[in-house]
Amino acid sequence: MQASVDKNAKEIKDYIEEIYWGSGKRVLLLWHSKGGVDSAAVLSMYWNELKGKVANLALAQSPYEGSPIASDILLEGQLGDYVNIRRLMEILICKVIKIFFAYLIL
Known part of the structure; x- marks a missing residue:
């Protein structure tokens, strides 16, 4: 989810x-x-x-101090130039997360 924290939080709230x-x-x-x-x-x-509505929260490798590697990848001249690839990955990851959550509650 490559949007702002506020936008992603709203989307996650809606999923929950x-x-x-x-x-x-x-x-x-x-x-x-x-x-x-x-x-x-x-x-x-x-x-x-x-x-x-929330049972628990489990996190793995969450970058509360930021991630220099992730930031560098999104710089001009790096993977960030490939907007279509980024958009495809964003859609794919969001759909996988939604499906994953659906199976968790079964």
């Missing part, structure tokens, strides 16, 4: 509510890398709306 209302089960948030920062933000920003 969709899964919760579709299943009636609390959602386990399992995130890697920047997704960990975004998911922590969603809980901070929307806690009053989500407190009964």
